[in-house]
Amino acid sequence: MKIKQVEIFAVNLPLIDPFIISYATYPNIQSIIVKMTTECGVVGWGESVPDEHITGETPHSTYAMLKNTLAPLMIGQNPMEFEKIHELMDKKVHRAPAAKAAIDIACFDAVGKKLGVPVYQLIGGRYHEKFPVTHVLSIDEPEKMAEEATQKMEEGYTSFKMKVGQDVLSDVKRIKAVRERVGEEIAIRVDVNQGWENSANTLSAIRHLEALGIDWLEQPVAQDDIDAMVEIKSKSTIPVMIDEGIRDMYNMREIIAKRAADKVNIKLMKCGGIYPAMKLANMAEMAGMECQIGSMVESSIGSAAGFHVGFSKKIIKSVELTGPVKFSKDPGDLKESYVIPNIQLNERPGLGVSVDEAILAELTQYSDLVE
CATH class of the missing domain: 3.30.390.10 (Enolase-like, N-terminal domain)
Structure with a gap:
């Protein structure tokens, strides 16, 4: 061929x-x-x-x-x-x-x-049967984020990723508002997208967040500041996930050597696709670090590729690929596989996307x- x-x-x-x-x-x-x-x-x-x-x-x-x-x-x-x-x-x-x-x-x-x-049969076979779908809350006023979370709970969502990263005090208010509204049983993950910039700001935020039952804190500092991640991880009771700071095997090697994160967010757009993503997952598994498959908000095509990686690996514990439910139009049909609160892949050949x-x-x- x-x-x-x-x-x-x-x-x-x-x-x-x-x-x-x-x-x-x-x-x-x-x-x-x-x-x-x-x-x-x-x-x-x-x-x-x-x-x-x-x-x-x-x-x-x-x-x-x-x-x-x-x-x-x-x-x-x-x-x-x-x-x-x-x-x-x-x-x-x-x-x-x-x-x-x-x-x-x-x-x-x-x-x-x-x-x-299916693609997952080319990279190890299917391990997971389904994954919870995490709804992503874009940055907004605390009350508006809490209201959106309430609405999505009513639709069946059981986990949320909160986008923050403007200033620490405002972000803490956002997170507290959502936690108060959704209760203690709902999973909340906090993604700063580098917005707190350094370890000092991040540790200040963590002091306010440690009692809120946060699943993990994602990429609070600048992406290339691996040493700041090391400091935060050593002083935080909240698990720390690295995202923008992990792009390839060279980053992963340094993260593993320095024990810079508890979890890694692997994205196909950061590493070059399905084949390199599997290599990163294998490295993380050797180091005992749990993985997530995230996205740059792709259509059904890119999202399906990420799901095939996620569904094939035991060490991948969560997926955050929500593009198909965020678009008003999508050239693919993956949205049909989102049965809230879960995503379950079909068994069609290839990506399984028409x-x-x-x-x-x-x-x-x-x-x-x-x-």
Whole structure:
């Protein structure tokens, strides 16, 4: 099986509500969708949602990277040769993980369809039967976040990720308001997205939060400040998760050596796709660190890829892939698998996602064909 052509689509995914985190507000999500076709007619779908704040990639740079460099490199290659595919990309381009993720995911989708098996059967088999779906609360006033949490509880959600990271005192008020409203039994995870900047601010916040039963505190400091994570972990009774600070095996090696986190948030867009994500999960498992599969708010295509990794590994204890329930339109149909409060994958070959090319065309800003 050889890759014959790659189509690239620059897409705007419309959000139902703006997505607000510490460093940006997103009215919609800019995504790059890849359609890979083999000589035998098998189609594999991939996706890239870059984030310049984390990987240094923008939607425009990622599109250009795929069109001019990575897609031409793939023509004539066998998508089953995952290790070789990544070696080719890594020798040609340093880093650019979100761009590489689109190629990686499309290869896995095509191979799964060719062999007639779901992607999770290609990477270890299915371990988990289902995962709880965590609702993400964007940054807002304390009362509004508490009200949204109440509404989502009524819909069946049992866990929340709170986005914070503006200033410590305001963020503490937000977290307290939600905890008071939802009660003690509901899981709350706090994601700072680097917003508290340093260990001093973070430790100040932790003193207010330790009695609130927080599941974990995610990436409170600047992404490259691993030593600050070490200090926070050593002084906190709340488990600490690293997110923006873990992008590749080199980061993971340092995190393990310094014991800088209790948990790691693996995202396919940060590490380059399914194949590198499995390597990170294996490293974390060797070090005894639990993992989560997170997202950059991808469509059904990228979200499904993350779920296949999550469902295949024992060490992955949670997933936070909520894009398909946040979009008013999505070219894929993964939303059907969200049966609140859980997500349960289907058993269709490849990613298990059917792509509606009419919706894709409607959402596409521009496109190119490489063959």
